[in-house]
Structures are given as C-alpha cells and as structure tokens.
Amino acid sequence: MEMGSAEAHLPWALALFFIPLTAILWAILRRPSGRKLPPSPPSLPIIGHMHLMSQLTHRGLARLAAAHGGLFHLRLGLSRTVVVSSPAMAKQVLQLHDHAFAGRPTTASIRYLTYDLSDMAFANYGPFWRQIRKLCVVKLFSRRRAQSWDCVSSEVDSATSAIASSPPRQPVNLGEIAFNLARNVTYRAAFGSSGGRGEEQDKFIGILQEFSKLFGVFNLADFVPWLEVLDLQGIKKRLVKARSELDTFIDRIIDDHLASPKEGDDPKADMVDDMLAFLDESGAAGGDTDSAELAGSFKLTRNNIKAIIMDVMFGGTETVASAIEWAMAELLRNPSEMQKAQAELTKVVGIDRKVNEEDIDKLPYLKCIIKETLRLHPPIPVAMHEAMEDVEVAGFWVPAGTRVLVNAWAIGRMWSAWKRAEEFWPERFVEEEAAREMSGGSFELVPFGSGRRSCPGMRLGLYGLELAVAQLVHCFRWELPAGMKPEEMDMGDVFGLTAPRAVRLCAVPTPRLACPI
Template sequence: MEPLPMALLFVIPFLLLLRPKGLPIIGNMMMMEQLTHRGLAKLAQKYGGIFHLKMGYLHMVTISNPEMARQVLQVQDNIFSNRPATIAISYLTYNRADMAFAHYGPFWRQMRKLCVMKLFSRKRAESWESVRDEVEKLVKAVSANTGKTVNVGELIFNLTKNITYRAAFGSSSQEGQDEFIKILQEFSKLFGAFNIADCIPWLGWVDPQGLNSRLEKARHALDKFIYTIIDDHIQKRKTNVNGGAGGYYDPDMVDELLAFYSEEAQVNESEDLNSIRVTRDNIKAIIMDVMFGGTETVASAIEWALTELMRSPEDMKRVQRELEEVVGLDRRVEESDLDKLPFLKCCLKETLRLHPPIPLLLHETAEEAVVAGYRIPAKSRVMINAWAIGRDKKSWEDAESFKPRRFMKEGMPDFKGSNFEFIPFGSGRRSCPGMQLGLYTLDLAVAHLLHCFTWELPNGMKRSELYMSDVFGLTAPRATRLYAVPKNRLVCSLF
C-alpha cells in the first residue's frame, strides 16, 4: 500500500477510538441541543464543575460549582464583569445601549445607578403602589371565578405585565399592551435563537434561518412603538412646565429617563449622576431591559411557587395555617404582615433555589483569567449555571426535592449574593438591580393568593401528575400553564 493510505488506515481508527469531542472548525457545535441549564448540568456531572466547549471560533466555559462561581463573581469580578452579546442582542439593544448588556465601565455604572435610584428605589412609591394595585385586581379576577378552572399562569403573567407596563409608561390602560407583548415575545425568541454567525462570523451572509429580516422588523416595531410613547411624554412634560391644564403630572420611568435625555449621549468620568446624558436609543434599550426583567422572571417565580405548593399539600397547609394565625381570616394580607410569615418566606426561597428566574448567568472575560487552575482566554463566554448550583448535592441535602423547612435552620444560605450555593439573582457587579421590587411582587402576590383562596387541581388531577418541565430561554418558565380551581377562604369580602 502507498504510505498515505497506509497511514490513514491506522490513524483514522485510532482517532475514532479516542472519540474527540470537538471537530475541526465547528468544534462542539454538534452539542448545541445540550446547551440548556439541564443539558449543561448533565455534562457537569461527567466533566466536573468547570468545563470548556469550542463553538466554532467561540470559547464557552460553564461553571456549575459554588466555589468556582465565587471565583468568577467575587474574587475576579473585575475580569468577568462584562456581558456577552450575540449578533441579535447587539442589534436589538442598539449596540449595547442598555444596562443589561453594556460593557462594564463608566457608562454602565451610570446606567445602573440611574435605574437603581430612579426606577427601583424603595423611595419611588409609584412602583410599589403599582404592585399593590395590580395584586388587588388579580384577587378580584380570581374571586370572580371561584369554583371554576382558571388559567393561573395567564393571570400571573398579566399581573407582572401590568406592573411593569405601568412602571415603564405610567399607564394602566390596556391600549397598546397586546402590541407591546408581541414585540417582547419576538425579541425573546430572537435573543435565544441560534445564529451560526455568532460562532463562525464569515458564514453570516448565509442566514439560512432568515434571522436578519426578523431582526430588522422587530427593531422597527420597537422603534415605532416607543417613539410614540416618548413623544407623548415629552409633550406632557412641556404642558406641565408651561402650566397647562394637565395639573400635577406623576413622573414614570420614561419621564425619569427623559430628564437625562440628549441627542448625543455623554459619559462623564467623574460618574456624577447629574452629568449623565442618554439618547433615545438608550431609553428604548433600558425600557426593554425593564420589561424583560420585570415580566417573565417574576411571573415564572410566582407560578413555580404555587405549583410546588400544590404538589406538596403538607407545606401548603402549613403556609395557610401561618397566614391564618398571623393575619386571620377576617382581613386581607397587608405589607406589614410579610415579615411575620417566616414559613412563607422559606417556601419562596426554596422555589428560587429550584427554579431560579434566570437559569444561566452570562458573563464574558475582559482579559485572560485563571479559575481553579484552568486558563480561560479573553473574550470567552462564561455561563454560570445557577440552576445546577441550586441543586448541587454537595451543598444541599436531598437537593432535587422541594423542602422549604430546610431554610428554617440557622445559618442557611441566603440569596443576597454572598452565598454562592444560592444565587438566583446573580452576584457581584452584574447582580439583578430590580431584585427588591421583584421580591416584593413575589411576596405580596403569593401571600394573597394563598390567604384568600384554597386551591384544587382540576378534573380530578393528582398532584403527582403536575407537569414540572420548563422551557429554556433567557428565563425558564413552566412548559405548560398552571390550571387550578380556587375557592374563597376568607370570611370577609374580597371587594
């Protein structure tokens, strides 16, 4: 035989025997279907708490271990503080004009400071009042359908949608909401869509999925919708300043952002909030951040909490007994009651452990780094699997089970970001800025739904038959909506 065929005869079987995981050029792209929080958790069981994947030219590193997460989010936070952005995310956020995907630096710090101080602050009473008002409407909607099967998941989604829409646009009107939700849904699909150009840039012209045209249409729809909102707010501000008939005008999120509006954004290195200027692109992109962060994530947490409690009748009875003892059956839950309901808080913590609102926390290395002795190249995409970490058998006893009572013990991890075995809101500089408002919505909504009503599964369904799968995306909501039958529990009127 000729030398080359002879060599191939021996080399090819040897390579097949080694079973290399990565192929030339495409690397590990054949494993794309496994790049979900569940799929990566299974790979971590085989390859360990940190492993590397090569997706075309893109380096991806997955962290599924609390101590390694600490290295990324705390010890080397300055290196890992950037967010990766796909082609779709860059385009839909106007080249990172938002807060969620802007690179760490003066602009991002001022955007975060603006959002925390002007939008999510406990001092901004309007945001918190919208939660109370919308929870009131939710209770009325459920009460009007007692004894009937209701789509609990849809009611909860409408709750969080109304809260964020009202906080963003200062309106509780349903006009325009359906259009905006369609825009949000298309953005969510595009954010999560696989684009081969992200991994192999020179194949971008192929566009076999037609993503480029969808991206253009989606951003055009957002432009059109939010330009109308911005123009209306500018006109109202002028009317109010000029002493028009409008009288006192209660500022909302758009008003707060317009106070820093300029045709050309500027970033002052002194990082004085008063020196910040934002463009229309910044305003549009930040509104998208708030709508995404405040709608699906909170709705998912509320629906999962109710699902887990319906699946665990003993824990449901204990929560309702606690509500009866603290609040009584002759009145509704009030904000001042929430801190007196420790077992309810435990149930919500356990829900967040098993079902973190964002299962994969995305980061990017600003420079080369070393974690646990492994070198991570600059510009690598780092995925911290909060879902897997919350179910780590070394950190949690009976990790896969819903056991709220575990949080009654002294010294249990909290979710504020310093205990890395429990990071549903992330940690460090890129932790969730709207955590307090989201938790307030979660606490108040679940407390009211459990105090005002008893819940039964429809059509004789057994609790073991509840579907517990989720849908992977930026968030991980239930794969199917939760349906249940409510019955009034209180002796007082709900209206």
C-alpha cells in the first residue's frame, strides 16, 4: 500500500473529521443492546482500531488471530471488519451463511476502475452477477474453449526454449520468466492477435500495473467518506488518467474485433469475440430475470467488457505467475522434493520428450506439490467479502455492510488443522490429508475461495500452473546461484492483492532431457 502521501495529510484530516463529529460517530457505531460482536483487540476512542492499519496484511492478521481467535472484529473509522482465520469459521462464512456473505466490499478506487462495478469480481451479488459468472464459466474459461488452453502449452514451450537457449551455467530469473509466461497466456486468451505484442503489450501491462497500485492504495476517503471530494492524496487524478488510458487501448481492440467478427465456434476466437456476441451498444446491460439465458436477454456494454478483461488479466497473470515462482522456490529449498518430482516425471514421461497435457493426470506427486504450494502460498492470501444482511456467526452478531476478510494464508498454516503446518511437505496429501481438495469443499484449504464467490477460472489457472511447473522440473536440473545453500534462501513475501516473493527467484538450469528443448 502507498502510505507516504496519506501520512502527510493525516493530522489535519483527522482534525477536520474527528473533533466536530465525535458525538455523531459514537451514536452511529454503538451496537444495539443484547447483540454480541466477535472479540476484538483493544480499541481507541472514536478511531477504533485504525492504529492497527499496519497489521492489515495476511501475516499481521494471523498474529491478531493467534491472540483473539478464528473470528474477531476491527472497527476502522466508519467501517466494521470481521476477520476469519480458522477452517471452522471459514465454513460458517463460506458455506453455512454463503448467501449472506456473497457481497464484495468496494473502495472509491475499485468503483471507479471497474466502471461502477461492471465486472464480475466486484459486481453486486444478484441476477446480473450470476449471468456474468455463467458467461465466465460456460464461455471464457470453459475447457471447450480450445484457444485459451492451447496457448498455455504454446507459451510454456516458448518459456522452456528460451531457458534452454540462455548462456550455459548462468542463472536465469525464474520470477520474470513466470510473470512473462502468465502474462502472455492471459493476453493471448483475451485479445488473440488483435492486442499486438512488443510495445503494445508492454503499454497494456503498464496500465495493468497502475490499476494494481490503485486497487491497493491506502485512501483516507475509504474510511472517512466525505474527505473524497477533497482528494487530499491526488488519487482521483490518477484514477481518471488510468481509466482513460484503458479506454483508449481496449476501445481500439473492440473496434478491430467488430470490424472482423468471428463466429463463436471459430477456433481463433478469443475472449473479446465471445463477449461481443452479447454486446449492446445502447448501454443497457443485464437480464430481466434470474433465468435469463446467455443467448437470450443477457447483454453486455463496452464498460462490462473492459471491466471483465481487467478481471481476467488480474486473475490470470499475477496469481499464476506468483504460484509458479513459489512452487519452484519451495522445490529448490527442498532438494529431496525436487528429486521425487523428477523421478516421477522420468518414470511417466521419460527423458526423450517434454511433458504434454495428457501426462498431467498421471503425475500424482506433482499434484501434491502444487497443492502444498497453494496451501502455503495461496494466490489471494486474504479474500474479501461483505455481509449483505445482519447474520449470526458462531453466536456473534455480524451487521449488514461489515467487511469480512477470509485469511486463506493463515488457515493453510493453522497448527491445529495441519501436521507440520509451516513445513513444505507434499507427502501429506498422499497420506491422511489426501482427501482435502482445493475446489472449496475442504475449509482447511481454500486457495481459490469457496461458495458463490469462488474463482471461476480455477481449472484454467491450475492447468497453466501444473503444466508450467511440470515442464520446468522435467526439462532442467536446477541449482541455486553462487553456491547458495537452500536454507539461505529468502522466503519473504510482499502483501498486496497477491503475495509474491519479496526477492525474485534466480536459479541455474542444466538441460536433463535427451531431446531438444
């Protein structure tokens, strides 16, 4: 989060707000008698827990959970937040009360950059959101949509070929390779050939990176709403500029697609082609009823298409790239696990060819490695929900409008739920914990969320992750650079929408196959 500009304005902003409105705030935030909120850390008058803002990371929230339990609450300015940090409480929120917590909290930045919640990730739960989700599941991320899945294999091959052609005995930056691989896959799936490569792609990634910063920026107006008009931190100017640049870029791509339309069954059709089948240039989006079929009353505006594309780019780039890098980092830190994975690959695939799609389901230990990576390093460490109505959870009152943070990172490392919780031990999924799966039914393992707001692109993302890691492990022997020992590796992360490694992973590859790579 960008804290510097906020801190510069904080003293007088607090004076503007807190002194004259103390009595009003106290009346708004007092809870009705007889209703018990979840436990909370000690708070301060008026500002509540805003002095704990530095703890609102996956690690900081896990430390607070250790002291206050798997369900606790924080009061941040005018907003209430409930934090979920145990499998039992995750089941309450994501399954037993799934409908009540199907909302998404938003900020001023999110509302503006998603064209007033025109996307799927942050759209209000309701008939239109259900139709957008159906579009994503049935069309955009479907296994029948060959273009998306084929470009995964193609880009993985390009990445391994680039590594093979690098100078011998020299380290390569696996973090950069993973990011470029995930970016290229997502870009091709979304735009096909119309998006261009090189400078055009770099320009779009620059827009994406600014969006990412603005999504995570600390904005005083999110906690003190009437400060938004003052724009004390200059955030509004950045929002307008970023969205204007996105409009220019994607409007051109939409116009190119409209000029050369493709049928839905065209193997070269991309995600923009699929969405343009539902375009309504009049600006009226949505369906009239819950049963509106995709081919019937369901319509999209240009703003819907732009916002969904941003969902796809965020969901398919940073998350997959981070997971690939973390998997390789854990294998390099645990050489015996790398040896087990390569032994399985040699047995199933052999050393005379590379891994193909059909091999993946024959590699059970590789799948255990992927599950263990996602347990320790979930793509979205803290998932955001919002209570759409007053609800009672485990005997505690959670009022409507409360932000609910599900700390998947803390749940995956909970000592009472996992043996050797802090260790990278893939074999756990071969033994008694084998039944725990990642699709949302096992609340000890929720890297993709669960329930109505679970990730619709999970299957495509997992396919890219599994194939990339399998190919990297199969094609090369890996060593740490400059004689570094595994225990010397920096395994720190950086908190944001994702939690990537703090230090990019570099390693020395040596080809191990008897065929050209």
